[in-house]
Amino acid sequence: MTKEPDPQGGALRRFRDPAYRPLAGDLAGIRREIDRIDDAVVRLLAERAMYVKDAARFKHDAFQVSAPARQAQVFAHVRALAARHNPAFNGGFEGLPEVVEAAYRALVAGYIASEQQYFGQTEPISPSTQDEVPE
Numbered sequence: 001m002t003k004e005p006d007p008q009g010g011a012l013r014r015f016r017d018p019a020y021r022p023l024a025g026d027l028a029g030i031r032r033e034i035d036r037i038d039d040a041v042v043r044l045l046a047e048r049a050m051y052v053k054d055a056a057r058f059k060h061d062a063f064q065v066s067a068p069a070r071q072a073q074v075f076a077h078v079r080a081l082a083a084r085h086n087p088a089f090n091g092g093f094e095g096l097p098e099v100v101e102a103a104y105r106a107l108v109a110g111y112i113a114s115e116q117q118y119f120g121q122t123e124p125i126s127p128s129t130q131d132e133v134p135e
């Protein structure tokens with residue numbers, strides 16, 4: 001079959017697990033929920049990006065921008081979060097920690113590339129002239 005699925009069509013299959021509970025009546029309903037969630041995810045990624053940009057002010061050089069030990073910490077953290085947030089209903093989502101870690105590896109690579117660019121837009125300051133820290 002080389003045709004895209006019909007968003008308005010009825011279900012074509014069912015899970016063999018008798019306890020499985022469907023989340024929407026059709027594929028259009030599923031996609032509406034996915035679009036809603038993507039909006040929230042991307043809004044948070046944009047908020048995260050601004051903190052990554054600001055992090056450049058606290059680094060001496062390109063190695064510090066890359067901060068590999070911190071990267072490893074972030075990947076382990078999001079993996080653990082994915083395991084914790086994996087829903088208990090409908091059997092959860094198998095391999096969610098791996099999916100989330102892979103996404104974060106791609107995301108952080110992009111964030112680092114931009115942070116390196118932003119680092120190039122900074123200049124060193126002496127401690128006495130440092131920016132004021134917000135409360």
Ligand SMILES: O=C(O)C(=O)C[C@]1(C(=O)O)C=C[C@@H](O)C=C1
Binds near residue numbers: 065066067070071111
């Ligand atoms: O924590 C930092 O130092 C950051 O710059 C943030 C961040 C991240 O996206 O989480 C980005 C670049 C570094 O590789 C490590 C982590």
